[in-house]
Amino acid sequence: MNNQYDQKQLEAAWSTGKAFVDRGRVAAYIPELAKQDPGQLGVSVCLPDGTFLNTGDTDVCFTLQSISKLFSLIVALCQNGPDEVFSRVGKEPTGDPFNSIIKLETIKPHKPLNPMINAGAIAVAGMIQGKGVEERLDSILDLLRKMTGNPDIRVNEEVYGSEKKTADRNRALAWFLKDSGVLTADVDETLDLYFRHCAIEVTAQEVARMGMVLAADGFDRCTGEQLFPQAIARICKTFMVTCGMYNASGEFAIDVGIPAKSGVAGGILATVPHRMGIGVFGPALDDKGNSVAGVKLLEQLSREWKLGIF
């Protein structure tokens, strides 16, 4: 057991975060997500030796949503290489909301600014190879099953169906990308893959383990397996710093200072290079779509444990 990181300090950070749950709202634009209890909050820390520190709702299942954009990117990079991937999606942050369409038209060429916004992640989904949607999804699920150590990781069909019925903005983004030549794959299949990978279900503890694999540059210390190349882990962590918290990424980099990726179901995956992975679940969101309590909790934890990388 690692004494360097104190369970009491984790609990104190959780309490600080908990005081903020009523300042946010659960995402309602995906109807199934509106059913989540906004009062929930959990934080799990995975250390290099595979031990966990847990507080609060760490075994409650939630969907990855935008956190999954990291793993579709890893698969696309492994299959196609960075030159091909970054010919269709950029490496620059955006000051716009995650589902914004505006820059797609105004910037030339019309490729999405980065793979962490919806347009960029849809372009990435279009690059994942495989026979049908199932086979392409399996390559993402296989990676996540290895990273979490849970062979039963699967899609939440209700959340998937709920997003599929209401995703007109994402459809608009995908058709624009098709028209611009960025997306060459079938639009409906690409969207289906995107909705499914967003609806993959995990717990905060599993997210912490995923964060630890990224912290160890793709190496899974539990199994001794290199799950993806170090260079790809480096690309992901850089995107997490510059784009992981959407148009709050700059603020988060200053206030917390660690690579992190959020999702609208309330999850945050944070990774402290070579030290730990952190999984947070708090479904009440701020106006930028990030867990309001989760951000406060991470702010305090980073201060107490001196986690900032800058």
Ligand code: DON
């Ligand atoms: O495409 C969407 O809108 C969702 N499936 C994911 C968005 C998301 O998680 C943004 N996160 N903060």
